[in-house]
Amino acid sequence: MSEGEILDPRVTRDFSTSNHDLCRDAVLAFCDSPLCHDNEHRYExxxxxxxxxxxxxxxxxxxxxxTTERLASYEAFSANRILFAMNEVDFLMLPGEGPWEEAAFQAAYAESRAAAAHVGMPYLERFLFAFLPPFHSEVQHLM
Structure with missing residues (x-):
């Protein structure tokens, strides 16, 4: 595996969102795109x-x-950013100004990326919101 690769190959039989390896792979697969790389231009x-x-x-x-004690952690902020981006796969977004970038559009709406998002979303929701009362009892029986 090269330094730039983030995905680990494996075979899975459990496709539930309680399967950490599956969901971690889905999150990483969603994020594994030049669209998600950090650079000096940010969003511009x-x-x-x-x-x-x-x-x-x-x-x-x-x-x-x-937990409430970790609300301001880097993991919490990262999970929020990823979940927000994953939720965008269900909305068609077109730039109002600027040049049309076909390759970026195709990458953003790739079927494999949308599939990864739909596996990763409930996993990140569980991570982020389990401390809230409506989710708490539901999450406790999964652990």
Whole structure:
């Protein structure tokens, strides 16, 4: 594996969102795009760019639900950014100004990226919101 690769190959039989390896792979697959790389231009360079920093996401652990004590953690902010970007796969967004970037559009709305988002969303929601009363009892029986 090269330094730039963030995905680990594996075979899985459990496709539930309680499968940490599957969901981690989905989050990493979603983030594994030049659209998500961090650079000096942030959002000005590409309309579809979301700076999720996949090289850092690879080292974050979303397997244990967030607690109120960790609300201001880097993991919490990263999970929020990723979840926000994942939710965008269901909305067609077109730039109002500037040049049309066909390759960026195709990358943003790729089927494999949307599939990864739909596996990763409930996993990140569990991580982020499990401490809230409506989610708390539901999450406790999954652990």
């Amino acid at each position: 360079e590409n309309y579809y760019g979301r700076r999720l920093r996949p090289h850092v996401v690879k080292h974050l652990d979303f397997s244990q639900p967030l």
